[in-house]
Amino acid sequence: xxxxxxxxxxxxxxxxxxxxxxxxxxxxxxxxxxxxxxxxxxxxxxxxxxxxxxxxxxxxxxxxxxxxxxxxxxxxxxxxxxxxxxxxxxxxxxxxxxxxxxxxxxxxxx
Numbered sequence: 001x002x003x004x005x006x007x008x009x010x011x012x013x014x015x016x017x018x019x020x021x022x023x024x025x026x027x028x029x030x031x032x033x034x035x036x037x038x039x040x041x042x043x044x045x046x047x048x049x050x051x052x053x054x055x056x057x058x059x060x061x062x063x064x065x066x067x068x069x070x071x072x073x074x075x076x077x078x079x080x081x082x083x084x085x086x087x088x089x090x091x092x093x094x095x096x097x098x099x100x101x102x103x104x105x106x107x108x109x110x
Contacts, residue, residue, distance in 0.1 A: 007066055009037035011046065011074040018042060024066070030055070031062040033072045046074055 003026045010019045020037040028036075030053055040046055052075045054060045066072070 005066060005068050005070075007033050007069075008071045009033055009039055009074075010071060011039055011043055013076070028066050029062065030060060030064045030066065030072055033066060034062075034074070037072075039074070048074075051075060051077070 004023045005026055005028060007022045007024050007028070008019055009022065010017065012018070018039060020039060022033060022036055024033060024036060034040065034048070034053070040048075048062070052059055053062065054073050054075065055064065055066070055070045057073065
């Protein structure tokens, strides 16, 4: 008899998170976990051709074999580039006059 794996499949929206616990046979893949979870029927907006998937924050291909207690994650596209968001926060802090925002400026322009 083949051992069973405890797996979780998760998908998060800004307002809610879906986390589905599954028991799958040893040797199950990412694709099989997603199919078995039924998450695609709960969230029809998920398009696996466009969205990336992974295990515990690490991108993985759909044919990755899962291990005991893995968490399969389906990632949404980023709305804002993280570098642009950081730059906007720094500019805002500089305008407010904070020392934190000014410390990266040359000394003569502080």
